[in-house]
Amino acid sequence: MRILVTGGAGFIGSNLVHALVGAHEVGVIDDLSCGSPENIHPASWFRTLDILDPSLGAVVAEFGPDAVIHLAAQASVTESIKDPARDRAVNVEGTRAVARAAAAAGARRLVSASSAAVYGEPAELPLAETSPKSPANPYGASKLAAESALADELAGTGADFASFRFSNVFGPRQDWRGEGGVVAIFTAAMSAGEPPTVFGDGKQTRDFIYVGDVVAACLEALLAEGRLADEGVDGPAYNVSTGRETSVDQLVAHLRAATGYGGPVDHAAAREGDVARSALDPAKARTGFGWAARSPLDSAIGATARWFAGRT
Numbered sequence: 001m002r003i004l005v006t007g008g009a010g011f012i013g014s015n016l017v018h019a020l021v022g023a024h025e026v027g028v029i030d031d032l033s034c035g036s037p038e039n040i041h042p043a044s045w046f047r048t049l050d051i052l053d054p055s056l057g058a059v060v061a062e063f064g065p066d067a068v069i070h071l072a073a074q075a076s077v078t079e080s081i082k083d084p085a086r087d088r089a090v091n092v093e094g095t096r097a098v099a100r101a102a103a104a105a106g107a108r109r110l111v112s113a114s115s116a117a118v119y120g121e122p123a124e125l126p127l128a129e130t131s132p133k134s135p136a137n138p139y140g141a142s143k144l145a146a147e148s149a150l151a152d153e154l155a156g157t158g159a160d161f162a163s164f165r166f167s168n169v170f171g172p173r174q175d176w177r178g179e180g181g182v183v184a185i186f187t188a189a190m191s192a193g194e195p196p197t198v199f200g201d202g203k204q205t206r207d208f209i210y211v212g213d214v215v216a217a218c219l220e221a222l223l224a225e226g227r228l229a230d231e232g233v234d235g236p237a238y239n240v241s242t243g244r245e246t247s248v249d250q251l252v253a254h255l256r257a258a259t260g261y262g263g264p265v266d267h268a269a270a271r272e273g274d275v276a277r278s279a280l281d282p283a284k285a286r287t288g289f290g291w292a293a294r295s296p297l298d299s300a301i302g303a304t305a306r307w308f309a310g311r312t
């Protein structure tokens with residue numbers, strides 16, 4: 001299959017591209033605004049391009065994908081608050097542009113990255129695709145609007161599509177500088193013998209999912225026989241998650257075992273806007289295209305810590 005990955009020089013995208021190359025022809029479009037040139041797979045077809053650039057349609061047509069995984073996004077909550085207009089442009093209009101270009105180029109299926117951020121403070125746990133959506137920041141709002149933009153562009157074109165609401169993804173190549181993910185930030189600190197800083201009381205929970213499981217979800221969705229867009233209630237949205245809550249304190253305990261860090265933990269005030277608990281029910285992805293997260297948390301954290309060792 002010819003698979004185009006937008007955002008393929010980023011954290012999730014580069015893990016996906018590395019898994020696809022060899023079995024598929026892989027194209028990557030990334031403007032390298034956050035992604036790293038080191039992440040570009042030498043055997044992939046690569047173009048440095050902003051998805052908002054007017055030449056996007058021609059570039060996608062040049063590669064001629066059978067399927068597209070759309071991961072390029074303004075993915076920082078902090079940046080979305082600083083510059084909500086840019087966040088909306090990249091995430092909503094960018095998704096619209098990628099969908100239009102993919103359909104025009106004859107792609108048969110498009111999977112687009114959405115986020116647990118569409119739900120905001122959970123009204124119930126675990127969150128189902130149909131749970132109330134109340135985004136707590138511009139990033140969550142733009143991801144929710146992107147889901148509608150995707151459906152607007154592709155309904156009636158014959159192309160199949162889905163939005164995957166990833167929970168908290170972690171693993172090799174995640175950026176540990178700046179905002180990053182808590183697993184990357186803690187792994188980098190503890191691998192270097194430095195204390196992690198826990199915001200709040202450490203009892204807050206997240207649904208941590210290993211990037212290898214997210215890669216498998218994308219691949220299994222592309223190979224699925226049925227249409228993803230028509231699967232049950234809330235149509236083309238799927239949680240890609242474990243359904244399990246892990247507290248930040250439990251995460252620190254796993255990381256102590258994986259990194260050998262035996263020092264203290266720093267504490268700071270809880271951050272405004274952080275949800276207290278989170279878990280997303282992945283049952284629909286299992287019935288829809290047979291995917292479930294398979295990586296035990298301790299071995300996934302171990303693999304992540306091994307990757308970080310020596311890099312920070």
Ligand SMILES: NC(=O)c1ccc[n+]([C@@H]2O[C@H](COP(=O)([O-])OP(=O)(O)OC[C@H]3O[C@@H](n4cnc5c(N)ncnc54)[C@H](O)[C@@H]3O)[C@@H](O)[C@H]2O)c1
Nearest residue numbers: 007009010011012031033034035050051072073113166169
């Ligand atoms: N990492 C997570 O925990 C998580 C959770 C939920 C959803 N997501 C979503 O998954 C996707 C991938 O996230 P990630 O963690 O790999 O982020 P990332 O920042 O590492 O990757 C995003 C990539 O998109 C590229 N990009 C940004 N704007 C672009 C533009 N205008 N044109 C072309 N390329 C552009 C960046 O250079 C980067 O390589 C994003 O859509 C993100 O919102 C991630």
